[in-house]
Amino acid sequence: MPVFPVRTLPRKLYNRCPHGIGVAAGVKPARANGGGPEGAVAAANRWLGFLRGRTHLLPGDPVISSSPLEVTQLDQLCVNTIRCLAMDAVEQAKSGHPGMPMGAAPMAYVLWTRFLRHNPRNPRWPGRDRFILSAGHGSMLLYSLLHLTGYDLSLDDLKQFRQWGSKTPGHPENLLVAGIEMTTGPLGQGFATGVGMAIAEKYLAARFNRPGHELVNHRIYAIVSDGDLMEGVSHEAGSLAGHLGLDNLIYLYDDNHISIEGSTDLAFTEDAGKRFEAYGWFVQRLSDGNDLAAIDQAICAAQSQKGKPSIIMVRTHIAYGAPHAQDTAEAHGAPLGEEEVKLTKQAYGWPVEPKFHIPDEALAHFRRAIERGARAEAEWQARWTAYQQAFPDLAAEWERLVRGELPEGWAAKIPSFQPADGPLATRQASGKVLAAIAPTLPELMGGSADLSPSTNTYVKGLGDFSRSNYGARNLHFGVREHAMGSILNGMALSGLIPYGGTFMIFSDYARPAIRLAALMEAHSIFVFTHDSIFLGEDGPTHQPVEHLPALRAIPNLTLIRPADANETAVAWRVAIERRGGPVALALTRQVLPVIDRSKYASAEGLVRGGYILADATGKTPEIILIASGSEVAVALEAFEKLSAEGIPGRVVSLPSWDLFDAQAQSYKDEVLPPGITARLAIEAAVPLGWDRYVGPKGAVIGMTRFGASAPYKILAEKFGFTAANVIQRAKEILGR
Ligand SMILES: Cc1ncc(C[n+]2csc(CCOP(=O)(O)OP(=O)(O)O)c2C)c(N)n1
Ligand SMILES: [Mg+2]
Numbered sequence: 001m002p003v004f005p006v007r008t009l010p011r012k013l014y015n016r017c018p019h020g021i022g023v024a025a026g027v028k029p030a031r032a033n034g035g036g037p038e039g040a041v042a043a044a045n046r047w048l049g050f051l052r053g054r055t056h057l058l059p060g061d062p063v064i065s066s067s068p069l070e071v072t073q074l075d076q077l078c079v080n081t082i083r084c085l086a087m088d089a090v091e092q093a094k095s096g097h098p099g100m101p102m103g104a105a106p107m108a109y110v111l112w113t114r115f116l117r118h119n120p121r122n123p124r125w126p127g128r129d130r131f132i133l134s135a136g137h138g139s140m141l142l143y144s145l146l147h148l149t150g151y152d153l154s155l156d157d158l159k160q161f162r163q164w165g166s167k168t169p170g171h172p173e174n175l176l177v178a179g180i181e182m183t184t185g186p187l188g189q190g191f192a193t194g195v196g197m198a199i200a201e202k203y204l205a206a207r208f209n210r211p212g213h214e215l216v217n218h219r220i221y222a223i224v225s226d227g228d229l230m231e232g233v234s235h236e237a238g239s240l241a242g243h244l245g246l247d248n249l250i251y252l253y254d255d256n257h258i259s260i261e262g263s264t265d266l267a268f269t270e271d272a273g274k275r276f277e278a279y280g281w282f283v284q285r286l287s288d289g290n291d292l293a294a295i296d297q298a299i300c301a302a303q304s305q306k307g308k309p310s311i312i313m314v315r316t317h318i319a320y321g322a323p324h325a326q327d328t329a330e331a332h333g334a335p336l337g338e339e340e341v342k343l344t345k346q347a348y349g350w351p352v353e354p355k356f357h358i359p360d361e362a363l364a365h366f367r368r369a370i371e372r373g374a375r376a377e378a379e380w381q382a383r384w385t386a387y388q389q390a391f392p393d394l395a396a397e398w399e400r401l402v403r404g405e406l407p408e409g410w411a412a413k414i415p416s417f418q419p420a421d422g423p424l425a426t427r428q429a430s431g432k433v434l435a436a437i438a439p440t441l442p443e444l445m446g447g448s449a450d451l452s453p454s455t456n457t458y459v460k461g462l463g464d465f466s467r468s469n470y471g472a473r474n475l476h477f478g479v480r481e482h483a484m485g486s487i488l489n490g491m492a493l494s495g496l497i498p499y500g501g502t503f504m505i506f507s508d509y510a511r512p513a514i515r516l517a518a519l520m521e522a523h524s525i526f527v528f529t530h531d532s533i534f535l536g537e538d539g540p541t542h543q544p545v546e547h548l549p550a551l552r553a554i555p556n557l558t559l560i561r562p563a564d565a566n567e568t569a570v571a572w573r574v575a576i577e578r579r580g581g582p583v584a585l586a587l588t589r590q591v592l593p594v595i596d597r598s599k600y601a602s603a604e605g606l607v608r609g610g611y612i613l614a615d616a617t618g619k620t621p622e623i624i625l626i627a628s629g630s631e632v633a634v635a636l637e638a639f640e641k642l643s644a645e646g647i648p649g650r651v652v653s654l655p656s657w658d659l660f661d662a663q664a665q666s667y668k669d670e671v672l673p674p675g676i677t678a679r680l681a682i683e684a685a686v687p688l689g690w691d692r693y694v695g696p697k698g699a700v701i702g703m704t705r706f707g708a709s710a711p712y713k714i715l716a717e718k719f720g721f722t723a724a725n726v727i728q729r730a731k732e733i734l735g736r
Contacts, residue, residue: 074365075292078113079105080348081148081362083321086140087344088355089161089168091335096162096170099318099331100138103289104223104254107314110295111221111252112145113366115303119373120150123178126402126495127380129218130181130197134190135225135254136171137333142180143168148358149369151179155356174493174520182493183520186512188231191251192483193516194222195237196490196498198246198309199465199475203496206471207442208398213387215398218248219303224311225254226264229272233512236483241309242280245467249309250302252295256318262329273313282308289316307467321347401443401495404579410440411573417565423591426629427529429565430587431456433572434499438462438473441576445491446499446525447475449484454589455501455529481506485513488524497523497576503535504528504544504586507551517582518556524582525575531561531586532684533719534630539709548628549688551584552657560656561586563613563632564595566603567655574607574659588630590712595636600651609659610671614639616648623678623730626652626693631682631701631721638726647734650676654693678733684721699733701725 086101101108112118117129133142140161146153153167160166167176171185181197184190197220205216228234241249253272257264273283282305284298295314302310319331322344336344342352351357388395400407413436417429438444438459447465452458452474463472477484477500484500491498500510507514507528517524533543551559558578562568568587575583595613597603605611614636615621623642625635632653639651652671654660660668672679672693679698681690687702694700701720708715716722720729 072292074361075109077359078148078362078365079109079290079292080321080350081358081366082109082141082144083348084345084350085144085147085158085356085358086138087336087341089140089143089158091338091341092159092355093162094335096140096335097137097333098140098336099258099325099333100135100225100254100256101141101144102322102331103256103316103318103320104135104138104141104252104314105320106290106292107252107254107295107312107316108141108145108223110292111223111299112149113369114296115299116221117218117373117376118149118179118369119377120146120179120370121373122377123151125377125380127216127218127377127384130194130220132181132190132194132197132220132222133172133184134194134222134228134251135187136184136190138223138225138254139168139170139172141223142172146177146179148363148366150367151177153177153179155358159356182489183516186516187225187227188233189486189489189512189516190222191224191228191231191234192237192486192513193490193493194220194249194251195241195246195483196487196492197494198241198249198490199244199487200491200494200496201248202244202246202470203445203465203473204494206469208387208394210387210391210394213383213390215383215387220249222251223254224251226256226259226268229253230259230268233482233486235275236478236480237486238276238281238309239279240478240480240483240487242276243467244465245280245307246309247282247305247307250299251309251311252299253311253313254289254316255313256289256316256327258318258327258329258332260329260332273311276311280308282310284310284312286312286314289314290320319344323347397442404495406576407440410437410576413437413440414569414573416569417594419594419596421565421594423593424565425529425589425591426562426565426568426587427454427456427589428591429562429568430527430529430572430585431458432565433569435459437572437576441497442473443496444499444576445473445475445496446488446501446527447477447484448501448527449477449481449506450479451502451529454503455527457499457501457527475500481509482513485510485517485524485526488526489513489517489520489522492517492522492524492582493520497525499525499527501527501529503530503542504532504547505530505542507544507547507584511550514551514557514582514584515554518554521556521580522582523578523580526582526584527587528584529587530589532588532630533703533707533715534684534712534721535589536712536715537709540706543707544685545703545706546686546688548586548683548685551586552689556581558583558656558658559586560584560606560659561629562603562606562655563627563629563653564592564603566594566597567606567653570603570606571655586629590630592630593633595633600636605653606655607659608663608667609656609661610652610654610663610668612650612671613653614649614651616643616650619648621648621650621676623647623680623734624650624652624672624676625680625682625726625730626654626672627682628654629683631684634716634721634723634726635682637723638730641723641727642730647730647736649730657689678730680726680730680733682721682726684719697733699729701729
């Protein structure tokens with residue numbers, strides 16, 4: 001029997017609903033794609049089909065109703081609650097995107113009330129399913145669901161939509177509300193990041209699950225839009241997800257044929273389903289986005305697919321039910337307007353006032369998520385308790401991962417390097433560090449975009465992650481830098497420490513993901529090798545010049561460009577230990593000397609971003625040479641020669657502006673004393689931003705043009721990255 005007093009709802013509420021499923025007797029459902037009214041018996045059968053494959057229905061949940069009609073009335077009420085909240089919030093904010101939530105409300109409703117395993121009262125419970133609203137512009141859909149199902153997001157928060165300081169900004173932000181798994185808005189990112197979450201789930205399941213003890217078995221759901229599917233990054237990630245057979249991934253596609261400029265016929269006419277089939281996905285096509293039963297069954301079918309990610313293409317209608325706005329591009333990103341909202345509410349059989357109306361019955365129905373969530377978590381906790389008893393060591397490791405702590409003493413494995421070992425590129429040093437630390441850090445996992453022989457990111461002995469070996473830790477992203485970046489973020493948001501390598505020049509291809517990592521405070525590590533013109537013969541197409549300043553411009557990204565092998569080792573330690581954001585390592589292709597730390601300062605100085613590497617003895621330095629990465633060795637050589645000529649100097653190694661800028665002013669003044677204004681920076685990149693370190697009387701030896709194809713020693717001569725040029729410029733500054 002239904003547990004909700006649906007019969008007490010005013011009958012006309014349903015009779016007046018012009019569209020949708022299961023409307024009251026005598027009203028012909030206007031099905032979006034020409035489907036006729038559904039017979040009661042057929043409808044009942046479909047509803048009974050709901051029960052299969054679903055684990056979190058409570059006894060007495062209304063799907064067990066003797067009358068499917070009553071059930072759908074309540075369902076319809078809930079769906080329309082989401083729609084009206086979205087309309088009202090956008091109207092009140094005088095900005096936002098009402099159309100998408102209105103069209104996608106049914107699929108979101110079915111997913112959130114019947115499938116998503118989540119606990120609104122403990123949103124970070126590790127056993128939960130993940131939900132991503134990849135079409136982040138439809139944020140009111142997510143905010144409504146969070147509020148309605150009982151997360152810590154109040155109706156007042158909804159009323160503050162898009163206002164200063166609110167928890168409900170224009171696009172969902174993961175740091176603001178527990179329950180928002182990731183920040184979305186840049187289309188395609190949610191899609192691709194979900195693939196990273198699916199990879200993480202598969203890895204964790206392989207690492208921790210044991211026969212009879214399934215600790216990890218969650219799914220990753222997303223609602224994706226036309227824009228998501230048009231973006232290249234979803235193609236990259238979709239292709240890889242199919243290849244890897246990630247059947248824990250279930251995406252619902254809000255196939256509404258509308259984007260900002262109009263119909264998708266303008267620019268997007270391929271059969272997207274065929275594309276996903278070609279990628280190895282399980283594709284289902286639903287012709288009516290309001291058919292809750294069909295959505296339910298499709299999700300069931302997706303859940304039972306083995307070895308394939310799923311996409312359910314749901315034909316929806318943007319701004320569904322709005323008499324003039326439905327199926328128009330205008331409904332995408334502008335308030336419907338007071339009159340249209342009124343007409344739409346009337347069409348739904350909804351009271352025009354008050355705004356933000358939530359029927360008690362709908363709220364009660366949504367709020368059953370709390371009880372279901374508690375039950376689901378309790379069930380998982382029971383599994384966890386049994387697991388702890390059966391596998392105490394693994395359980396301890398799991399707890400450590402969940403707490404985000406590193407194993408005690410892990411850093412002892414980091415190697416140090418001696419000058420006598422001979423020169424080596426920082427990418428090589430990086431590879432040695434990775435190989436040394438990876439065995440003790442099961443959360444460390446990564447790979448490269450088809451460049452591991454060059455990026456030194458492959459760790460021998462850890463296996464190749466594939467559909468037949470999800471426990472392996474070397475990922476092969478293929479030539480897909482953008483998806484690699486997003487996937488790293490998804491893994492980081494799942495508690496792993498992921499890294500991904502490519503040439504620094506191709507950081508541009510991953511930049512949207514890097515930026516999002518910084519915004520989300522995700523602990524992704526980007527390994528960018530071939531970090532300057534000194535990669536040499538490959539020429540200007542491969543030689544980054546503007547990339548260091550471009551990466552430094554991203555807030556909350558810690559960029560580190562170590563000067564030698566030992567700085568690289570410390571850089572990795574900093575990268576692994578960082579909390580609250582991503583790290584990018586800039587590493588050389590060419591070999592560099594290992595700086596003699598018995599003569600010069602310890603590489604530990606890197607921790608502070610910049611430090612005095614070499615200093616005039618017994619004299620105040622007349623000039624400060626500041627450099628990063630491969631140019632530090634050039635500065636050191638010049639420093640020695642200047643000293644020999646009786647010009648006392650100082651060399652500051654400045655591997656990370658981000659870390660240095662965060663130091664106390666007293667430390668910064670110690671390294672760069674305000675009284676010493678003769679300063680020369682040397683860095684093989686566009687000199688943007690260096691003036692803050694060299695000051696008005698200083699100068700920079702940098703790159704003000706693209707590089708060229710030649711051996712790197714020739715490039716150093718031609719572009720002035722030699723000790724001789726440094727000495728000459730230093731003397732010019734000093735007026736000697
Ligand atoms: C990478 C990226 N490019 C552009 C935009 C701006 N934008 C927001 S939504 C959108 C397209 C809207 O179409 P669709 O994804 O189908 O959403 P719908 O209109 O159906 O809600 C665009 C171009 C964006 N958010 N992200
Ligand atoms: Mg669309």
